[in-house]
Amino acid sequence: MSDQLAAEILKEHSLKQTAGRLAILLVLIKAGKPLSHKDICSVLGDHFYDPVSVYRSLDSFVEAGFVHRVEDDNRTRLFALCTCEKSSHCHPHFFCRRCGKCECLKKFDIPAISELQQDYIVEEQRYYLKGVCSCCSKSGS
């Protein structure tokens, strides 16, 4: 299932199939949301895979384009499997300050800023929201 998907993704992007990469990718697939390096390491368990190698594997995923990096505001980076087409990486991310989770909000259209401001070349857009997610807001204050 997910194992096979992970292997396929690596193959598709001409990345070597290593135990570490497969494990990391599996974690990202199962999570279905952005995770920090720390999150990933704690799911993998210590001593299984070197933290530095986790960084390097993630970097290779980002470079290949099937994982994207989300900056949160604590100077940490989150990594998420990117299910959208490569050309539309851009969608808002919502950070819940109560449960700490990060969600990709893919329903929203981000306005085409480039049309509004002359001579600006927009190469990357990032939309970041913070507050309380629907799950937490329902379960009382």
Place this chain on the structure above:
Amino acid sequence: MSDQLAAEILKEHSLKQTAGRLAILLVLIKAGKPLSHKDICSVLGDHFYDPVSVYRSLDSFVEAGFVHRVEDDNRTRLFALCTCEKSSHCHPHFFCRRCGKCECLKKFDIPAISELQQDYIVEEQRYYLKGVCSCCSKSGS
């Protein structure tokens, strides 16, 4: 001129007038754009004001609400005097990858996301653009 403005801003927000705070505020006023801690320290010159104190002064400015923090993607934070009303801190920031400058794009309306997604409490929005600014794009590739 600017000196007086700096003093007024501090007074308005009930912050003690200290040489360091006035100097930092002056730097921000004159810059007219977001600056990093490093930028500020290098304008102030070494040995005039302790780097840690610069951080603390900036924090007090942010807490008072007349300076806001902009996250760029190099894990550094930029600080900018906030000329807009407190209630509308939110506007896009454009980072030019060529000249490295950061601009506040105050003309743009950010869509009201909160209406679209039920039960989400949006407390903060951040819009981040990256590319080449009009100035750099005009002066050749």
Place this chain on the structure above:
DNA sequence: TTTTAAATGCAACGCAGTTGCATTTACATC
């Protein structure tokens, strides 16, 4: 099976920002 470029582990490093604590200072009160 052999070869080789890429991936890994380990140790040390870099940098932005924070914390603790003793000292100094702005400013309110007398």
Place this chain on the structure above:
DNA sequence: GATGTAAATGCAACTGCGTTGCATTTAAAA
């Protein structure tokens, strides 16, 4: 103007995320 006090500062050490260098191992092509 002198005094008292909470806030601001300087200094040193620390934290946490991420990176770099280098020797070793390994996936996968030949």
